[in-house]
Amino acid sequence: MAVHNGKAAVVTETRNVVVAITGASGACLGVRVLQLLREQPGIRTHLVLSKAGILTLRHECDLTLADVRALADVTHRPGEIGAAIASGSFPVAAMLVAPCSIKTLSAIATGYTDDLVSRAADVCLKEGRPLLLMVRETPLHLGHLKSMVAVTEAGAIVAPPVPAFYPRPRTVGDLVDYTARRALARVGLWELAPEPWDGELTRADPADLLGR
Numbered sequence: 001m002a003v004h005n006g007k008a009a010v011v012t013e014t015r016n017v018v019v020a021i022t023g024a025s026g027a028c029l030g031v032r033v034l035q036l037l038r039e040q041p042g043i044r045t046h047l048v049l050s051k052a053g054i055l056t057l058r059h060e061c062d063l064t065l066a067d068v069r070a071l072a073d074v075t076h077r078p079g080e081i082g083a084a085i086a087s088g089s090f091p092v093a094a095m096l097v098a099p100c101s102i103k104t105l106s107a108i109a110t111g112y113t114d115d116l117v118s119r120a121a122d123v124c125l126k127e128g129r130p131l132l133l134m135v136r137e138t139p140l141h142l143g144h145l146k147s148m149v150a151v152t153e154a155g156a157i158v159a160p161p162v163p164a165f166y167p168r169p170r171t172v173g174d175l176v177d178y179t180a181r182r183a184l185a186r187v188g189l190w191e192l193a194p195e196p197w198d199g200e201l202t203r204a205d206p207a208d209l210l211g212r
Contacts, residue, residue: 015093016044017189018085018124019072020117023052024136026099027060029161032180033098034071036192043189046085046092047072048116052101078115085120088127094187095124098180099136099161102144108133109150125154130187132157134179159183166197 017037021030030053037045047069049057054065061068069075076083084090097104097117104117108131113119124131133156137144148158163175164182178194185193 013042014044015042016046016085016091017093018046018048018095018120020048020050020095020097020100020104020120021053021057021068022050022097022099022101022104022117023056024099024101024104025056025060026134026136026161027053027057028176029134029180029183030096030098031057031061031063031068031071032176033096033184034068036177036180036184037189038071040189040192043093044074045072046074046076046083048076048078048085048120050078050101050104050115050117052103076116078117080116081119083116083120086116086123088123092120092124092127092129094130094132094189095120096132096134096183096187097121098132098134098183100133102135102137102147105133105135105144105147105151108156109147109154121156125151125156128155130157131155132159132183132187134159134161134183136161157186159186167194 019030019033021027034045037043057068085092107118108121111122113122121131135158152158161179164178167178169175181192181194
């Protein structure tokens with residue numbers, strides 16, 4: 001029980017996590033993040049789909065918009081600037097933009113909060129909360145890199161969805177799952193982390209490593 005301004009308030013263990021899906025390729029990443037969070041007790045998810053994110057989702061995934069919205073506890077329209085997640089007074093444990101378009105990256109980097117995705121991200125930065133951007137673009141020109149530096153200096157985590165091959169993935173789904181779990185672990189949700197690396201390479205025969 002906490003007391004604020006003379007009033008008692010019940011402190012719950014529920015953690016609010018914001019998931020945004022924007023217009024870059026890789027909508028499956030945001031979907032997998034939502035699926036993993038839905039399986040975890042004590043987490044309440046808030047989903048924001050940008051207009052471009054909806055178009056990409058429809059093109060890349062065999063899911064309807066209703067299917068994806070059903071994975072979240074709360075859904076917000078991209079223009080809903082008055083949503084709870086747009087205020088720093090609303091407790092948020094972490095926010096992930098998966099995937100994060102260059103447009104969204106640039107908006108967050110410059111504080112141009114003209115929609116709910118950029119506003120919610122800006123709130124995380126000003127309140128010192130974990131914000132992870134799965135920036136999906138290649139090749140990168142200097143402007144992209146400068147925007148990444150700017151958001152990193154502001155406190156964000158830039159985590160391009162680079163696939164990991166050492167876990168020996170067998171399917172695209174394996175790659176997506178591992179990438180999503182790594183992102184969730186990075187914002188403090190370690191209960192959803194992938195299996196840790198067991199140091200197999202350090203046990204290899206040095207002669208094998210040297211090609212002898």
